[in-house]
Amino acid sequence: MSTVTTPKRRLEQLSGQIAQPPIIDEGTYKGMPRVARRAGDSVGHPPGRERWGTGLTKEEYARRTQGKVVIITGCNSPLGMGRATAHQFARNGARAVYICDYMDDYLNLHVEEMNELYPKVAVHARKFDAGDEAGVKAVVAHALETYGRLDVFFANAANSGTWKEVWDIEVEEFERTIRTNLTSVFLAIKHAGPAMQVTSKDKPYSSGSIIATSSTAGLRSNGGSTDYSAAKSAVVNLVQTACFQYAGRNIRCNAIAPGMTHSGMTEPVFYGPARERGTLHKVGQLCPLRRGAVADEIARVALFLGSDEASYVNGQVWAVDGGLSSGLPYKLGSMA
Incomplete structure (x- = not known):
């Protein structure tokens, strides 16, 4: 005799199969939460052996970005x-x-923390608007004057845009979103590229990686506000166009398209309200992994793209979204 399984029962069965890797609790630094992680150390040893790699010798792991100068x-x-x-x-x-x-x-607290964790790394805090050309030029110039090289520029500045219907958005609001999310990437590509071509005894040939933050909202509609989505979609085409502009110079341009990620931008819009309602478990439910990401899960992909391991990756957009953009969003038991 066949048994008919109701949609509700199927949903319960599916929910029982969902597994989420635990977030590794790193504690706090002077009251500020440390970077949350779900994965172990990217350099090969399990978490807990020594916090963040401090004190490890060079032989104990391969440093993926050894000697590189990075702007984020x-x-x-x-x-x-x-x-x-x-x-x-x-x-x-x-x-x-x-x-x-x-x-x-x-920013200064971040510098203090990083100086303690990575005493051999020079950490600089710079305050400027990423959509301001003078500010971008200045930080690139400082890197060249101080270290004689620039290897990675991660254009990650963003805001969530204007959460209004398209007919209610003011031109000034739209332009402000474009400035932060798109113009900032253009300026990074414009000024980082020439700096990455500067060579020296330390850096005998032109090379570099420019990484931009797009979004799944830039790959599919209805994933964010109108102005934000438009800007993030343009970021994809911008890096693809730029990689041809820098052809033959060994400079790679790629984008990352995060899905639902717990961040300073999504906390007040998604995570905070969900926490207050007691529905935090629903955040990210439309993606196949049935959860949102922590920022470190996106950072691992940025690290790869900035390293020499990605030496033949160019002009691509990497969706890091738990599978959300791989199909049409579907919630079992709630679509009909």
Whole structure:
């Protein structure tokens, strides 16, 4: 005799199969949460052996970004992808990391923490608007004057746009979103590329990696506000066009398209309200992994793209979204 399984029963069965890797609790630093992680150390040893790689010898792991000079925008938020990526580059042997943001509430605290964790890495805090050409030119010039090279520029500055119907958005609001999410990437590509071509005894040939933060909202409609989605979609085409502009110069341009990620931008819009309602478990439910990401999961991909391991990856957009963009969103038992 056949048994008919109701949609509700199927949903319960499916929910029982969902597994989420635990978030590794790293504690706090002077009251600020450390970068949350779900995976072990990217350099090969399990978490807990020694926090963040401090004190490990060069022979104990291969440093993926040994000696590189890195600039990252959008680094102020303790929950953000910028901060998480700065930690990944530093712990993987970067010579210098510039953490930049137009807000500086936490920048100096980030520097203090990173100096303790990675004493051999020079960490610089720079306050400027990533959509301001003078600010971008200045940080690139400082890297060249101080270290004689630039290897990685992660254009990560963003805002969530204007959550209004398209007919209610003011031109000034739209342009402000474009400036933060798209113009900032254009300026990074414009000024980082020539700097990456500067050679020296330390760096005998032109090379570099420019990484931009797009979004699944830039790959599919209805994933974000109108102005934000438009800007993030343009980021994809911008890096693809730019990689041809820098053809033959060994400079790679790629984008990352995060899905639902716990960050300073999504906390007040998604995670905070869900926490208050007691529905935090529903965040990210439309993706096949049935959860949202922590910033470090995006940072691992940025680290790869910035390393020489990605030497033949160019002009691509990497969706890091738990599978959300691989199909049409579907919630079992709630679609009909």
